[in-house]
Amino acid sequence: MTSTDTSARTFEADWNEWHRERERYYGDPLGWVSLTGLYWLTDEFEAVADLPGRWRADEAAVYVEGVDGTERLEPAEGAPGLLVADGDRRIEVIRRTGSVALRVHDPKSPHLLSYHGIPTYPPNESWRVTGTFTPYPEQVTVTTGAVVEGLEHHHAAVGVLDFELAGTAHRLVAFTGRNGGLQVLFTDATSGVTTYPAARSLALAAPDDDGTVTLDFNRAANLPCSFTDYATCPVAPAENRLAVAIEAGEKKPR
Template identity: 80%
Template sequence: MTTAEDTTPATFEDAWHDWHREREQYYGDPLGWVSLTGLYWLTDEFASVADLPGRWRADADAVYVEGLDGTERLQPVEGAPGLLVDAGDRRIEVIRRTGSVALRVHDPESPHLKTYQGIPAYAPNQRWRVPGRFTPHPEPSVVTTGAVVEGLEHHHTAVGVIDFELAGTALRLVAFGRPDGSLHVLFTDATSGVSTYPAARGLGVDEPDADGAVILDFNRASNLPCAFTDYATCPVAPAENRLPVAVEAGEKNPR
Protein backbone atom coordinates (compact mmCIF):
# COMPACT_ATOMS: atom_id res chain seq x y z
CA MET A 1 0.00 0.00 0.00
CA THR A 2 1.10 3.59 -0.55
CA THR A 3 2.01 5.38 2.68
CA ALA A 4 2.69 8.99 3.65
CA GLU A 5 6.42 8.39 3.08
CA ASP A 6 5.76 7.73 -0.62
CA THR A 7 4.53 11.23 -1.50
CA THR A 8 7.68 12.94 -2.84
CA PRO A 9 8.31 12.33 -6.57
CA ALA A 10 11.44 10.20 -6.11
CA THR A 11 10.13 7.96 -3.32
CA PHE A 12 6.67 7.81 -4.92
CA GLU A 13 8.09 6.57 -8.23
CA ASP A 14 10.56 4.21 -6.55
CA ALA A 15 7.77 2.70 -4.46
CA TRP A 16 5.59 2.26 -7.53
CA HIS A 17 8.37 0.57 -9.50
CA ASP A 18 9.01 -1.81 -6.57
CA TRP A 19 5.30 -2.64 -6.47
CA HIS A 20 5.19 -3.14 -10.23
CA ARG A 21 8.21 -5.49 -10.20
CA GLU A 22 6.60 -7.57 -7.46
CA ARG A 23 3.40 -7.80 -9.49
CA GLU A 24 5.30 -8.96 -12.59
CA GLN A 25 7.22 -11.56 -10.59
CA TYR A 26 4.01 -12.84 -9.00
CA TYR A 27 2.33 -13.47 -12.35
CA GLY A 28 5.52 -14.91 -13.81
CA ASP A 29 5.74 -17.65 -11.18
CA PRO A 30 6.35 -21.04 -12.87
CA LEU A 31 3.23 -22.44 -11.17
CA GLY A 32 1.24 -19.23 -11.03
CA TRP A 33 -1.66 -17.80 -12.99
CA VAL A 34 0.10 -17.50 -16.34
CA SER A 35 1.11 -21.16 -16.17
CA LEU A 36 -2.52 -22.33 -16.41
CA THR A 37 -3.25 -24.62 -19.35
CA GLY A 38 -6.81 -25.73 -18.69
CA LEU A 39 -10.05 -25.42 -16.71
CA TYR A 40 -12.16 -28.60 -16.52
CA TRP A 41 -15.57 -28.86 -14.82
CA LEU A 42 -16.36 -32.11 -13.05
CA THR A 43 -19.61 -34.08 -13.01
CA ASP A 44 -20.98 -36.56 -10.47
CA GLU A 45 -19.68 -39.49 -12.53
CA PHE A 46 -16.06 -40.70 -12.39
CA ALA A 47 -14.26 -39.73 -15.58
CA SER A 48 -10.77 -39.12 -16.93
CA VAL A 49 -9.92 -35.44 -17.36
CA ALA A 50 -7.69 -34.45 -20.29
CA ASP A 51 -4.29 -36.09 -19.72
CA LEU A 52 -4.43 -35.81 -15.93
CA PRO A 53 -3.76 -38.84 -13.74
CA GLY A 54 -6.66 -40.60 -12.05
CA ARG A 55 -10.40 -40.41 -12.51
CA TRP A 56 -12.40 -37.57 -10.99
CA ARG A 57 -15.92 -36.79 -9.86
CA ALA A 58 -17.61 -34.24 -7.58
CA ASP A 59 -20.81 -33.84 -5.62
CA ALA A 60 -22.20 -31.19 -3.29
CA ASP A 61 -19.93 -32.33 -0.47
CA ALA A 62 -16.56 -33.22 -1.92
CA VAL A 63 -14.31 -34.20 -4.83
CA TYR A 64 -13.25 -37.82 -5.24
CA VAL A 65 -10.14 -39.00 -7.08
CA GLU A 66 -9.61 -42.62 -8.08
CA GLY A 67 -6.19 -43.97 -8.90
CA LEU A 68 -3.71 -41.49 -7.41
CA ASP A 69 -3.43 -43.25 -4.05
CA GLY A 70 -6.55 -45.35 -3.69
CA THR A 71 -9.60 -43.06 -3.61
CA GLU A 72 -8.87 -39.62 -2.24
CA ARG A 73 -11.51 -37.21 -0.94
CA LEU A 74 -10.97 -33.45 -1.22
CA GLN A 75 -13.14 -30.63 0.07
CA PRO A 76 -12.51 -27.33 -1.75
CA VAL A 77 -14.25 -24.33 -0.18
CA GLU A 78 -16.69 -22.26 -2.21
CA GLY A 79 -14.96 -19.16 -3.59
CA ALA A 80 -11.67 -19.86 -1.81
CA PRO A 81 -8.24 -20.57 -3.33
CA GLY A 82 -8.10 -24.11 -4.64
CA LEU A 83 -6.61 -27.23 -3.12
CA LEU A 84 -3.40 -28.33 -4.85
CA VAL A 85 -2.62 -31.87 -5.99
CA ASP A 86 0.83 -32.75 -7.33
CA ALA A 87 0.98 -34.29 -10.81
CA GLY A 88 4.68 -34.57 -11.63
CA ASP A 89 5.96 -31.10 -12.43
CA ARG A 90 2.40 -29.86 -12.75
CA ARG A 91 -0.11 -28.87 -10.08
CA ILE A 92 -3.83 -29.63 -10.27
CA GLU A 93 -5.85 -26.97 -8.48
CA VAL A 94 -9.30 -28.10 -7.29
CA ILE A 95 -11.78 -25.22 -6.97
CA ARG A 96 -15.47 -24.85 -6.10
CA ARG A 97 -17.37 -21.99 -7.73
CA THR A 98 -21.13 -21.35 -7.44
CA GLY A 99 -21.63 -24.94 -6.32
CA SER A 100 -19.70 -26.54 -9.19
CA VAL A 101 -16.20 -27.99 -9.06
CA ALA A 102 -13.40 -27.57 -11.58
CA LEU A 103 -9.78 -28.54 -12.03
CA ARG A 104 -7.21 -25.98 -13.10
CA VAL A 105 -3.84 -27.17 -14.38
CA HIS A 106 -0.65 -25.27 -13.59
CA ASP A 107 2.24 -26.28 -15.86
CA PRO A 108 5.75 -24.74 -15.71
CA GLU A 109 6.08 -25.64 -19.41
CA SER A 110 2.94 -23.68 -20.34
CA PRO A 111 3.23 -21.92 -23.71
CA HIS A 112 1.54 -18.90 -22.11
CA LEU A 113 4.31 -18.66 -19.53
CA LYS A 114 6.96 -18.87 -22.24
CA THR A 115 5.51 -15.80 -24.00
CA TYR A 116 4.80 -13.79 -20.82
CA GLN A 117 6.47 -10.38 -21.07
CA GLY A 118 5.33 -8.68 -17.90
CA ILE A 119 2.49 -6.25 -17.26
CA PRO A 120 2.10 -3.08 -19.34
CA ALA A 121 1.14 -0.07 -17.27
CA TYR A 122 0.70 3.68 -17.40
CA ALA A 123 3.65 5.67 -16.07
CA PRO A 124 3.08 6.58 -12.41
CA ASN A 125 1.79 10.10 -11.86
CA GLN A 126 0.92 11.74 -8.57
CA ARG A 127 -2.20 13.36 -10.00
CA TRP A 128 -3.83 9.92 -9.82
CA ARG A 129 -3.47 9.84 -6.02
CA VAL A 130 -6.91 11.13 -5.16
CA PRO A 131 -8.33 11.98 -1.71
CA GLY A 132 -11.65 10.40 -0.84
CA ARG A 133 -14.09 10.04 2.02
CA PHE A 134 -15.31 6.68 3.24
CA THR A 135 -18.83 6.43 4.63
CA PRO A 136 -19.57 3.07 6.28
CA HIS A 137 -22.88 1.29 5.83
CA PRO A 138 -24.90 0.91 9.02
CA GLU A 139 -24.45 -2.83 8.49
CA PRO A 140 -22.32 -4.70 5.93
CA SER A 141 -24.31 -6.00 2.97
CA VAL A 142 -23.72 -8.68 0.34
CA VAL A 143 -23.16 -7.51 -3.23
CA THR A 144 -23.47 -10.22 -5.88
CA THR A 145 -21.63 -9.84 -9.16
CA GLY A 146 -21.27 -12.01 -12.21
CA ALA A 147 -18.02 -13.55 -13.33
CA VAL A 148 -15.95 -13.82 -16.49
CA VAL A 149 -17.23 -17.40 -16.73
CA GLU A 150 -20.90 -17.39 -17.68
CA GLY A 151 -23.21 -18.74 -14.98
CA LEU A 152 -20.88 -18.12 -12.03
CA GLU A 153 -21.47 -15.61 -9.24
CA HIS A 154 -19.28 -13.88 -6.66
CA HIS A 155 -20.55 -12.60 -3.33
CA HIS A 156 -18.74 -9.65 -1.75
CA THR A 157 -19.14 -7.98 1.64
CA ALA A 158 -19.78 -4.29 1.00
CA VAL A 159 -18.91 -2.17 4.04
CA GLY A 160 -19.50 1.34 2.70
CA VAL A 161 -18.89 3.82 -0.10
CA ILE A 162 -15.99 6.07 -1.05
CA ASP A 163 -16.80 9.52 -2.46
CA PHE A 164 -14.12 11.34 -4.46
CA GLU A 165 -13.61 13.55 -7.48
CA LEU A 166 -11.86 13.00 -10.82
CA ALA A 167 -11.63 15.51 -13.68
CA GLY A 168 -14.15 17.73 -11.92
CA THR A 169 -16.69 14.91 -11.66
CA ALA A 170 -18.06 13.75 -8.32
CA LEU A 171 -17.84 9.93 -8.17
CA ARG A 172 -18.60 7.11 -5.78
CA LEU A 173 -17.35 3.53 -5.42
CA VAL A 174 -18.80 0.71 -3.35
CA ALA A 175 -16.03 -0.63 -1.10
CA PHE A 176 -15.58 -4.21 0.07
CA GLY A 177 -14.05 -4.96 3.45
CA ARG A 178 -10.94 -6.93 4.33
CA PRO A 179 -10.15 -8.57 7.69
CA ASP A 180 -7.34 -6.08 8.46
CA GLY A 181 -9.67 -3.08 8.14
CA SER A 182 -8.43 -2.05 4.70
CA LEU A 183 -10.77 -1.75 1.73
CA HIS A 184 -10.93 -3.11 -1.80
CA VAL A 185 -12.84 -1.92 -4.83
CA LEU A 186 -13.54 -3.47 -8.22
CA PHE A 187 -14.19 -0.93 -10.96
CA THR A 188 -14.32 -0.22 -14.67
CA ASP A 189 -13.85 3.12 -16.38
CA ALA A 190 -13.73 4.66 -19.86
CA THR A 191 -10.41 2.87 -20.58
CA SER A 192 -11.92 -0.59 -19.91
CA GLY A 193 -11.91 -2.63 -23.08
CA VAL A 194 -9.73 -0.01 -24.78
CA SER A 195 -6.35 0.08 -23.04
CA THR A 196 -7.27 -1.77 -19.85
CA TYR A 197 -8.91 -5.13 -19.16
CA PRO A 198 -12.69 -4.89 -19.74
CA ALA A 199 -14.19 -6.90 -16.86
CA ALA A 200 -12.68 -5.06 -13.88
CA ARG A 201 -9.56 -3.77 -12.23
CA GLY A 202 -8.97 -3.93 -8.50
CA LEU A 203 -7.69 -1.26 -6.14
CA GLY A 204 -6.64 -1.68 -2.53
CA VAL A 205 -7.26 1.20 -0.15
CA ASP A 206 -5.66 1.62 3.27
CA GLU A 207 -7.90 1.63 6.33
CA PRO A 208 -9.75 4.96 6.64
CA ASP A 209 -8.66 7.34 9.37
CA ALA A 210 -10.97 8.35 12.20
CA ASP A 211 -12.72 10.91 9.96
CA GLY A 212 -13.12 8.48 7.05
CA ALA A 213 -10.37 10.06 4.94
CA VAL A 214 -8.68 7.73 2.41
CA ILE A 215 -6.36 7.97 -0.57
CA LEU A 216 -7.28 6.26 -3.84
CA ASP A 217 -3.96 5.63 -5.61
CA PHE A 218 -5.13 4.67 -9.09
CA ASN A 219 -1.50 4.20 -10.11
CA ARG A 220 -1.93 0.82 -8.41
CA ALA A 221 -5.13 -0.17 -10.16
CA SER A 222 -4.44 -3.86 -10.72
CA ASN A 223 -5.42 -6.55 -13.18
CA LEU A 224 -7.25 -9.58 -11.89
CA PRO A 225 -5.96 -13.04 -12.89
CA CYS A 226 -8.53 -13.27 -15.70
CA ALA A 227 -6.63 -10.54 -17.53
CA PHE A 228 -3.80 -13.05 -18.02
CA THR A 229 -5.60 -16.34 -18.59
CA ASP A 230 -8.86 -17.76 -19.92
CA TYR A 231 -8.85 -20.28 -17.06
CA ALA A 232 -9.64 -17.89 -14.18
CA THR A 233 -13.13 -17.31 -12.76
CA CYS A 234 -12.78 -13.69 -11.62
CA PRO A 235 -15.67 -11.38 -10.73
CA VAL A 236 -16.77 -8.49 -12.89
CA ALA A 237 -17.17 -5.03 -11.39
CA PRO A 238 -20.50 -4.27 -9.72
CA ALA A 239 -22.79 -1.97 -11.72
CA GLU A 240 -22.35 0.80 -9.13
CA ASN A 241 -18.59 0.91 -9.80
CA ARG A 242 -18.59 1.62 -13.52
CA LEU A 243 -16.91 5.02 -13.68
CA PRO A 244 -17.81 7.29 -16.63
CA VAL A 245 -14.34 8.90 -16.75
CA ALA A 246 -11.05 7.56 -18.10
CA VAL A 247 -8.64 6.40 -15.39
CA GLU A 248 -5.39 6.46 -17.38
CA ALA A 249 -3.38 5.01 -14.52
CA GLY A 250 -2.38 1.60 -13.24
CA GLU A 251 -2.08 -1.64 -15.17
CA LYS A 252 -3.09 -2.01 -18.80
CA ASN A 253 -4.50 -5.06 -20.55
CA PRO A 254 -1.63 -7.60 -20.86
CA ARG A 255 -3.24 -9.43 -23.79
Protein backbone atom coordinates in the same frame (compact mmCIF):
# COMPACT_ATOMS: atom_id res chain seq x y z
CA MET B 1 16.81 18.96 -3.79
CA THR B 2 13.44 20.32 -2.63
CA SER B 3 10.92 18.42 -0.53
CA THR B 4 8.70 18.25 -3.63
CA ASP B 5 11.50 16.54 -5.59
CA THR B 6 12.04 14.10 -2.73
CA SER B 7 8.32 13.32 -2.55
CA ALA B 8 8.16 12.70 -6.31
CA ARG B 9 11.18 10.40 -6.17
CA THR B 10 9.68 8.46 -3.24
CA PHE B 11 6.33 8.16 -5.02
CA GLU B 12 7.97 6.77 -8.18
CA ALA B 13 10.30 4.44 -6.26
CA ASP B 14 7.39 3.01 -4.27
CA TRP B 15 5.37 2.54 -7.44
CA ASN B 16 8.28 0.81 -9.19
CA GLU B 17 8.63 -1.60 -6.27
CA TRP B 18 4.89 -2.37 -6.43
CA HIS B 19 5.10 -2.90 -10.19
CA ARG B 20 8.10 -5.24 -9.93
CA GLU B 21 6.31 -7.33 -7.31
CA ARG B 22 3.21 -7.54 -9.51
CA GLU B 23 5.28 -8.75 -12.47
CA ARG B 24 7.11 -11.28 -10.29
CA TYR B 25 3.81 -12.59 -8.89
CA TYR B 26 2.31 -13.28 -12.31
CA GLY B 27 5.57 -14.74 -13.61
CA ASP B 28 5.61 -17.44 -10.92
CA PRO B 29 6.27 -20.86 -12.56
CA LEU B 30 3.15 -22.27 -10.88
CA GLY B 31 1.10 -19.07 -10.84
CA TRP B 32 -1.77 -17.75 -12.91
CA VAL B 33 0.10 -17.48 -16.20
CA SER B 34 1.14 -21.14 -15.94
CA LEU B 35 -2.46 -22.34 -16.26
CA THR B 36 -3.09 -24.70 -19.19
CA GLY B 37 -6.67 -25.81 -18.60
CA LEU B 38 -9.94 -25.47 -16.67
CA TYR B 39 -12.10 -28.61 -16.47
CA TRP B 40 -15.52 -28.81 -14.82
CA LEU B 41 -16.37 -32.07 -13.06
CA THR B 42 -19.62 -34.03 -13.10
CA ASP B 43 -21.05 -36.48 -10.56
CA GLU B 44 -19.73 -39.44 -12.57
CA PHE B 45 -16.14 -40.69 -12.45
CA GLU B 46 -14.33 -39.77 -15.65
CA ALA B 47 -10.85 -39.18 -16.99
CA VAL B 48 -9.93 -35.51 -17.32
CA ALA B 49 -7.57 -34.53 -20.15
CA ASP B 50 -4.15 -36.07 -19.41
CA LEU B 51 -4.52 -35.88 -15.62
CA PRO B 52 -3.92 -38.99 -13.49
CA GLY B 53 -6.85 -41.01 -12.16
CA ARG B 54 -10.55 -40.44 -12.61
CA TRP B 55 -12.47 -37.60 -11.03
CA ARG B 56 -16.01 -36.78 -9.89
CA ALA B 57 -17.66 -34.22 -7.61
CA ASP B 58 -20.85 -33.81 -5.62
CA GLU B 59 -22.20 -31.16 -3.24
CA ALA B 60 -19.96 -32.39 -0.43
CA ALA B 61 -16.58 -33.21 -1.94
CA VAL B 62 -14.36 -34.18 -4.85
CA TYR B 63 -13.26 -37.79 -5.33
CA VAL B 64 -10.12 -38.95 -7.12
CA GLU B 65 -9.98 -42.62 -8.08
CA GLY B 66 -6.41 -43.90 -8.51
CA VAL B 67 -4.28 -47.03 -8.16
CA ASP B 68 -4.14 -46.57 -4.37
CA GLY B 69 -7.87 -46.19 -3.92
CA THR B 70 -10.14 -43.13 -3.76
CA GLU B 71 -9.05 -39.82 -2.25
CA ARG B 72 -11.58 -37.27 -0.97
CA LEU B 73 -11.00 -33.50 -1.23
CA GLU B 74 -13.19 -30.69 0.11
CA PRO B 75 -12.55 -27.37 -1.66
CA ALA B 76 -14.35 -24.41 -0.09
CA GLU B 77 -16.75 -22.26 -2.09
CA GLY B 78 -14.99 -19.22 -3.53
CA ALA B 79 -11.72 -19.94 -1.73
CA PRO B 80 -8.26 -20.60 -3.23
CA GLY B 81 -8.15 -24.14 -4.53
CA LEU B 82 -6.65 -27.27 -3.01
CA LEU B 83 -3.44 -28.33 -4.75
CA VAL B 84 -2.67 -31.89 -5.88
CA ALA B 85 0.85 -32.62 -7.11
CA ASP B 86 1.30 -34.25 -10.52
CA GLY B 87 5.05 -34.29 -11.19
CA ASP B 88 6.10 -30.71 -11.90
CA ARG B 89 2.48 -29.70 -12.37
CA ARG B 90 -0.13 -28.78 -9.76
CA ILE B 91 -3.81 -29.62 -10.12
CA GLU B 92 -5.88 -26.98 -8.36
CA VAL B 93 -9.33 -28.13 -7.21
CA ILE B 94 -11.81 -25.23 -6.91
CA ARG B 95 -15.49 -24.84 -6.07
CA ARG B 96 -17.38 -21.95 -7.68
CA THR B 97 -21.15 -21.33 -7.38
CA GLY B 98 -21.60 -24.94 -6.28
CA SER B 99 -19.71 -26.47 -9.21
CA VAL B 100 -16.22 -27.96 -9.06
CA ALA B 101 -13.40 -27.55 -11.55
CA LEU B 102 -9.77 -28.52 -11.96
CA ARG B 103 -7.17 -25.96 -13.00
CA VAL B 104 -3.79 -27.17 -14.19
CA HIS B 105 -0.62 -25.22 -13.35
CA ASP B 106 2.32 -26.23 -15.53
CA PRO B 107 5.79 -24.62 -15.26
CA LYS B 108 6.33 -25.61 -18.91
CA SER B 109 3.22 -23.71 -20.03
CA PRO B 110 3.67 -21.91 -23.36
CA HIS B 111 1.90 -18.94 -21.79
CA LEU B 112 4.84 -18.45 -19.42
CA LEU B 113 7.21 -18.36 -22.39
CA SER B 114 5.23 -15.50 -23.91
CA TYR B 115 4.85 -13.58 -20.64
CA HIS B 116 6.89 -10.36 -20.74
CA GLY B 117 5.51 -8.44 -17.80
CA ILE B 118 2.54 -6.10 -17.32
CA PRO B 119 2.06 -2.97 -19.44
CA THR B 120 1.05 0.14 -17.51
CA TYR B 121 0.36 3.81 -17.82
CA PRO B 122 3.30 5.92 -16.58
CA PRO B 123 2.89 6.63 -12.86
CA ASN B 124 1.52 10.11 -12.25
CA GLU B 125 0.74 11.62 -8.85
CA SER B 126 -2.31 13.41 -10.24
CA TRP B 127 -4.09 10.03 -10.13
CA ARG B 128 -3.48 9.77 -6.39
CA VAL B 129 -6.50 11.41 -4.76
CA THR B 130 -8.00 11.81 -1.31
CA GLY B 131 -11.50 10.57 -0.67
CA THR B 132 -13.96 9.94 2.14
CA PHE B 133 -15.18 6.54 3.28
CA THR B 134 -18.71 6.33 4.66
CA PRO B 135 -19.45 2.95 6.24
CA TYR B 136 -22.79 1.20 5.89
CA PRO B 137 -24.73 0.65 9.15
CA GLU B 138 -24.06 -3.04 8.57
CA GLN B 139 -22.28 -5.15 5.97
CA VAL B 140 -24.16 -5.74 2.71
CA THR B 141 -23.69 -8.65 0.30
CA VAL B 142 -23.23 -7.50 -3.29
CA THR B 143 -23.57 -10.20 -5.95
CA THR B 144 -21.79 -9.86 -9.28
CA GLY B 145 -21.42 -12.06 -12.30
CA ALA B 146 -18.15 -13.59 -13.42
CA VAL B 147 -16.10 -13.88 -16.59
CA VAL B 148 -17.35 -17.49 -16.76
CA GLU B 149 -21.02 -17.59 -17.70
CA GLY B 150 -23.30 -18.91 -14.97
CA LEU B 151 -20.98 -18.19 -12.05
CA GLU B 152 -21.57 -15.63 -9.30
CA HIS B 153 -19.38 -13.86 -6.77
CA HIS B 154 -20.66 -12.62 -3.42
CA HIS B 155 -18.79 -9.64 -1.97
CA ALA B 156 -18.90 -8.14 1.51
CA ALA B 157 -19.63 -4.45 0.86
CA VAL B 158 -18.87 -2.22 3.85
CA GLY B 159 -19.47 1.33 2.59
CA VAL B 160 -18.92 3.90 -0.13
CA LEU B 161 -15.97 6.01 -1.23
CA ASP B 162 -16.57 9.58 -2.39
CA PHE B 163 -13.82 11.43 -4.26
CA GLU B 164 -13.20 13.92 -7.06
CA LEU B 165 -11.30 13.69 -10.33
CA ALA B 166 -10.76 16.88 -12.34
CA GLY B 167 -13.45 18.61 -10.30
CA THR B 168 -16.10 15.94 -10.89
CA ALA B 169 -17.54 13.92 -8.00
CA HIS B 170 -17.48 10.12 -8.13
CA ARG B 171 -18.57 7.31 -5.82
CA LEU B 172 -17.51 3.66 -5.54
CA VAL B 173 -18.81 0.81 -3.40
CA ALA B 174 -16.01 -0.63 -1.25
CA PHE B 175 -15.57 -4.26 -0.22
CA THR B 176 -13.57 -5.70 2.67
CA GLY B 177 -9.87 -5.89 1.82
CA ARG B 178 -6.70 -7.29 3.33
CA ASN B 179 -5.26 -6.31 6.69
CA GLY B 180 -8.29 -4.21 7.62
CA GLY B 181 -8.19 -2.28 4.37
CA LEU B 182 -10.67 -1.89 1.53
CA GLN B 183 -10.93 -3.22 -2.01
CA VAL B 184 -12.71 -1.79 -5.03
CA LEU B 185 -13.62 -3.50 -8.30
CA PHE B 186 -14.33 -0.94 -11.03
CA THR B 187 -14.48 -0.23 -14.73
CA ASP B 188 -14.04 3.11 -16.49
CA ALA B 189 -13.94 4.59 -19.97
CA THR B 190 -10.62 2.81 -20.71
CA SER B 191 -12.13 -0.63 -19.98
CA GLY B 192 -12.13 -2.77 -23.10
CA VAL B 193 -9.95 -0.20 -24.87
CA THR B 194 -6.57 -0.02 -23.16
CA THR B 195 -7.50 -1.84 -19.95
CA TYR B 196 -9.17 -5.17 -19.19
CA PRO B 197 -12.94 -4.94 -19.78
CA ALA B 198 -14.38 -6.94 -16.85
CA ALA B 199 -12.82 -5.00 -13.97
CA ARG B 200 -9.66 -3.73 -12.38
CA SER B 201 -8.99 -3.91 -8.67
CA LEU B 202 -7.79 -1.19 -6.32
CA ALA B 203 -6.58 -1.93 -2.79
CA LEU B 204 -6.80 0.81 -0.16
CA ALA B 205 -5.36 1.08 3.32
CA ALA B 206 -7.80 1.28 6.23
CA PRO B 207 -9.52 4.70 6.46
CA ASP B 208 -8.42 7.22 9.06
CA ASP B 209 -10.70 7.76 12.03
CA ASP B 210 -12.44 10.60 10.19
CA GLY B 211 -13.00 8.43 7.09
CA THR B 212 -10.18 9.92 5.01
CA VAL B 213 -8.77 7.49 2.45
CA THR B 214 -6.24 7.63 -0.37
CA LEU B 215 -7.16 6.21 -3.77
CA ASP B 216 -4.01 5.70 -5.83
CA PHE B 217 -5.26 4.73 -9.27
CA ASN B 218 -1.65 4.25 -10.37
CA ARG B 219 -2.05 0.92 -8.60
CA ALA B 220 -5.25 -0.10 -10.39
CA ALA B 221 -4.47 -3.78 -10.91
CA ASN B 222 -5.47 -6.44 -13.40
CA LEU B 223 -7.40 -9.48 -12.21
CA PRO B 224 -6.03 -12.97 -13.02
CA CYS B 225 -8.59 -13.41 -15.82
CA SER B 226 -6.81 -10.70 -17.82
CA PHE B 227 -3.81 -13.04 -18.07
CA THR B 228 -5.54 -16.39 -18.63
CA ASP B 229 -8.76 -17.88 -19.97
CA TYR B 230 -8.79 -20.34 -17.06
CA ALA B 231 -9.68 -17.95 -14.21
CA THR B 232 -13.17 -17.31 -12.83
CA CYS B 233 -12.86 -13.66 -11.79
CA PRO B 234 -15.77 -11.38 -10.90
CA VAL B 235 -16.93 -8.47 -12.99
CA ALA B 236 -17.34 -5.01 -11.49
CA PRO B 237 -20.67 -4.26 -9.80
CA ALA B 238 -22.99 -1.92 -11.69
CA GLU B 239 -22.44 0.81 -9.07
CA ASN B 240 -18.70 0.89 -9.84
CA ARG B 241 -18.76 1.60 -13.57
CA LEU B 242 -17.20 5.03 -13.93
CA ALA B 243 -17.76 7.20 -17.00
CA VAL B 244 -14.39 8.93 -16.64
CA ALA B 245 -11.24 7.49 -18.26
CA ILE B 246 -8.82 6.35 -15.53
CA GLU B 247 -5.61 6.52 -17.56
CA ALA B 248 -3.53 5.06 -14.75
CA GLY B 249 -2.45 1.68 -13.48
CA GLU B 250 -2.20 -1.58 -15.39
CA LYS B 251 -3.22 -2.04 -19.00
CA LYS B 252 -4.40 -5.17 -20.81
CA PRO B 253 -1.53 -7.69 -20.70
CA ARG B 254 -2.57 -9.54 -23.87
